[in-house]
Structure formats: structure tokens, C-alpha cells
Amino acid sequence: MPTTQFTYDPFDPAVMADPLPFYRVLRDQYPVYYLEKWDTYALSRFSDIWNVLELNDGTFVASEGTLPAAAVLAQHNDGPVPDPPLHPLPFHANFDAPIYDEVRRCTAAPFRPKSVPKLAERITTLANERLDELLPRGRFDLTQEYGGIVAASVVCELVGLPVDLAADVLATVNAGSLAQPGSGVEVANARPGYLEYLTPVVKRRRSDEGHACPIVDNLLAYRLPDGSALTDMEAAVQMLGVFIGGTETVPKIVAHGLWELSREPDQLAAVRADLGANVPLAREEMIRYCAPAQWFARTLRRPFTLHGTTIRPGQRIISLLASANRDEREYPRADEFIWNRPIPRLLAFGRGQHFCLGAHLARLEITIMVTEWLKRVPDFQVDVESACRPPSSFQWGWNTIPVEV
Structure with missing residues (x-):
């Protein structure tokens, strides 16, 4: 890619088709890159993003959403942006403390470290039920029909929906993440x-x-600072993070991760040698290498200086997590999949106040789905020509990975 005329825009069709070459140029030459059209700065290096997301002092807020669409970014701000109005209450990630913290706690109960292991038996059952149905067919979609249905089934049970809606939920979430070049996806x-x-x-x-559904019951009991309760619609909106995030990301990591292992027979054999000990190691590399989320945004309320550039209140930053995952400064040979790579720090789940609520559950689901697959499938081949990775400004992942067993 020639750098003399280098431009980066997350909504550019070329970037949406393959952002990785752009990330490399950004990391090497433009670690704080200004997107004039959006009045936004892109951060691409692991250490910069790690340090920025650690700040929880009100410098960065998500008042415009953590994933604002192009129409939002097109409106340039003249100074700090206030919190949204309380009613109708948008997704709680748009608020700073205390509303953000309080509503997040309402949805957090099933995702706490002590709660998540209780789901292991159920996830294992769901994974094997899917394999019982899929393996006799010989050919199927690893992303959607295996990981997708298992993950969507777990989400259905967490939010109080029948499991037989899992396929419909999965299709709805996938459709909602598609975006046309020039525009973005606004999950909030x-x-x-x-x-x-x-x-x-x-x-x-x-x-x-x-x-009983702890997430819903907690939201119904919650009261905003003005003493008002959430409407049905407002409470449902607060569940979108669980509904979307829990359905979409894990299947793409599982399927893509298994594909990467299949490309390297020595690595696959090494993981198979001791599934209990080695799958958790491979899981972390799958998360680093295969996580589909590309970036999240924040808006400044206070001036902030990085690499000699001062960003003003009202301007935005986008933290390119997918670029950080491939930063050679943090991960030697970062563009290679190495199943037992040491990963002392990871940004795929974010960091700080907005750290992914479902990180513990995601790790458990990936571990179980990969383990059960490797237990039951001695040999498999990916139909590379038919695999599909749709262009996206956000969830750039393998939506379709046909596999033969």
C-alpha cells in the first residue's frame, strides 16, 4: 500500500473489506491519526490504547455511543458533550457514572466470575446436542450452525427467551451488524x-x-437519579449488550480459531495432546487473533495530549482494538497464529470502565466449544473458497466457514 497518499477511514470500502494493511501503516507512521471528516482521532498502538482506556476520570465519555454511526460523527462538537436525557433512556453505555455503573450492575449477575462456572454443564450439553445433529451431515457452517446456535441458545436462556428461538435470534443479530460502505453500525x-x-x-x-430472570428483574427494580423507573422499552434497550454481544462474537472466534488450528497440523496436534491444559492457552490466542470487533469510540470532555497531539473537548477518539491485537510492539510475529503464545495483556475485551461484561462467559464458551469439537471430530477441512467475511466497519469476522468432517 503506498503511504505517500495514505488515508484511513473506518467507513471506506477498502478498509471495510480488509483493515489490516491500514492498521500496520497507522501503527508505524500515524499512531494518532486525524480523520478530518469526522473530527476524530484514530489510535492504533497497543500501549496507547491500553493507557487511554485505563483512564476513568471523566476525560473520555461515551455520550455519543461506543460505536457511533457516520451520521453521528458527521456532527462536529463545539466543546464537551453532555449526557443524554434520562427519558427515553438510551443504552446505558452512553452515560458516565453513576448511571452507567448502576445499570451495568443490573445486568451483571450471570456474568460474574463466581456465576459463570455454573453454566459450564449446560453449555457442554448444548455443544454436544449441536454436534449430534451436525456431524452426521458431513458438511455444515462452523460459524453459524455450530458456534452460532450454541451461543444464541445461551443468550436466550439468560434473557428469558425459549431456546427454540436461537436460530431466529442469531439471524436477527447478524443482520443488524451488516453495514454499507460509508456508514457504520450503531449497536446502542x-x-x-x-x-x-x-x-x-x-x-x-x-x-x-x-x-425469574435476574437481568430483567434487576432492571425493573432500578430507579434513575430522578426516582423514575424504566419503561418496558427502556429496560429492553439495556439488554442489547447481552443480546448482541453474547450472540455475535463468540461463534466467529470459535470457528475462525478452529480454522487457524487446522492450517497448522503441528499446532493442532499439540493442542489435542492435552485438551484440558492446552485449549485454554489456544483460546487466548484465538481471542487475540480472531476477535472480530474493530474499534470503539469515546468523546473527550477534557483536553488530552498523546504523541504531541492535543485532542480537544468534543472531539473523539476511536481505539482500534483490532490493530492493537496485531501490534508487533506487544506481540512478536503478531500476524502469525501461535497457539501457546504468551499473552500477558489483552485488549480484545476492552479495558477499564467499559471492559466487556461477558468476558468470563465468552472464555468459558470458547473453551467448551473448542474442546468438545476436538474430542469428537478427528479430522475436518474448511472449504476455503466458500468461506465468507463480509465487509464491515465493526464486526469484521468470518460469518460463514463451511466445514467438512
């Missing part, structure tokens, strides 16, 4: 397709119907 928006599933769940629990 209350997309009608998502809320058609979630709002009825909230309504049933408010009427004291159905099974």
Missing part, C-alpha cells in the same frame, strides 16, 4: 428487530409471569 440504537424479542420478556416479568 434500539433496533426494532432486537426489541421485538426483548420487550415482551420485560412486559411478562413486570406482570410477574414467566420464570
Whole structure:
């Protein structure tokens, strides 16, 4: 890629098709890159992003959303941006403390380190039920039909939906993440397709119907600083992070990670030699190498200087987590998949206040799905020509990985 005329824009069709070459140039030559059109700075190096996301002093806020669409970024700010109004309450990640912390706690119960291991038996059952159905067919989609259905089934149970809706939930979330070149994906928006599933769940629990659901029940009990409660729609919107994040990311990491292992027979054999000890190591490399999320945004409320560039209140930064995952300064031979690579620090789940709520569950799901696959599938081949990685400004992952067993 010629650097004399280098430009980077996350919504550029060329970037959406393959951002990795752009990330390398950014890391090497433009660690704080200004996107004039969006009045936004792109950060691409691991250590810079690590240090920025660590700050929790009000310098950076998510008032415009953690993944603002192009239409939002096109509006340039003249100074700090206030929190959104309380009603209708947008996704809680748009707020700073205390609202962000309080609503996040409402949804956190199933994802705490002590709670997540209780789900292991159920996830193992779901994974093997899928394999029982898929393996006799000989050919199927590793991303959607294996990892996708298992992950969506777990999400359904966590938010109080029947598991037989898993395929529909998966299709809805996948469709919501597609974006046309020139525009972005705004996960914080209350997309009608998502809320058609979630709002009825909230309504049933408010009427004291159905099974107890800690996430919903906590949201219904929550009161905003002005003393008001959440409407059904507002409570459903707060569940979008669980609904979308829990459904979309893990299947792509599992399928892509297994594909990478299959490319390197020696690595695959090494992992198989002791699944209990080695899958957790390979899992971390799968997360680093295969995580599909590309970036998240913050808006400044205070001036901040990095590499001699001062960013003003109202301007934004986008932290290119996918670039950080490939930063040679943090990971030697970063563009290679090395199953037992030492990974003392990882940014794929974010860092600081907005660290991924489901990180512990994601790790458990990946471990179980990879382990059960390797236990039951002695040999498999990916149909490389038919694999599909749609262009995306955000979830740039392998949506389709056909596999033959």
C-alpha cells in the first residue's frame, strides 16, 4: 500500500473489506491519526490504547455511543458533550457514572466470575446436542450452525427467551451488524428487530409471569437519579449488550480459531495432546487473533495530549482494538497464529470502565466449544473458497466457514 497518499477511514470500502494493511501503516507512521471528516482521532498502538482506556476520570465519555454511526460523527462538537436525557433512556453505555455503573450492575449477575462456572454443564450439553445433529451431515457452517446456535441458545436462556428461538435470534443479530460502505453500525440504537424479542420478556416479568430472570428483574427494580423507573422499552434497550454481544462474537472466534488450528497440523496436534491444559492457552490466542470487533469510540470532555497531539473537548477518539491485537510492539510475529503464545495483556475485551461484561462467559464458551469439537471430530477441512467475511466497519469476522468432517 503506498503511504505517500495514505488515508484511513473506518467507513471506506477498502478498509471495510480488509483493515489490516491500514492498521500496520497507522501503527508505524500515524499512531494518532486525524480523520478530518469526522473530527476524530484514530489510535492504533497497543500501549496507547491500553493507557487511554485505563483512564476513568471523566476525560473520555461515551455520550455519543461506543460505536457511533457516520451520521453521528458527521456532527462536529463545539466543546464537551453532555449526557443524554434520562427519558427515553438510551443504552446505558452512553452515560458516565453513576448511571452507567448502576445499570451495568443490573445486568451483571450471570456474568460474574463466581456465576459463570455454573453454566459450564449446560453449555457442554448444548455443544454436544449441536454436534449430534451436525456431524452426521458431513458438511455444515462452523460459524453459524455450530458456534452460532450454541451461543444464541445461551443468550436466550439468560434473557428469558425459549431456546427454540436461537436460530431466529442469531439471524436477527447478524443482520443488524451488516453495514454499507460509508456508514457504520450503531449497536446502542434500539433496533426494532432486537426489541421485538426483548420487550415482551420485560412486559411478562413486570406482570410477574414467566420464570425469574435476574437481568430483567434487576432492571425493573432500578430507579434513575430522578426516582423514575424504566419503561418496558427502556429496560429492553439495556439488554442489547447481552443480546448482541453474547450472540455475535463468540461463534466467529470459535470457528475462525478452529480454522487457524487446522492450517497448522503441528499446532493442532499439540493442542489435542492435552485438551484440558492446552485449549485454554489456544483460546487466548484465538481471542487475540480472531476477535472480530474493530474499534470503539469515546468523546473527550477534557483536553488530552498523546504523541504531541492535543485532542480537544468534543472531539473523539476511536481505539482500534483490532490493530492493537496485531501490534508487533506487544506481540512478536503478531500476524502469525501461535497457539501457546504468551499473552500477558489483552485488549480484545476492552479495558477499564467499559471492559466487556461477558468476558468470563465468552472464555468459558470458547473453551467448551473448542474442546468438545476436538474430542469428537478427528479430522475436518474448511472449504476455503466458500468461506465468507463480509465487509464491515465493526464486526469484521468470518460469518460463514463451511466445514467438512
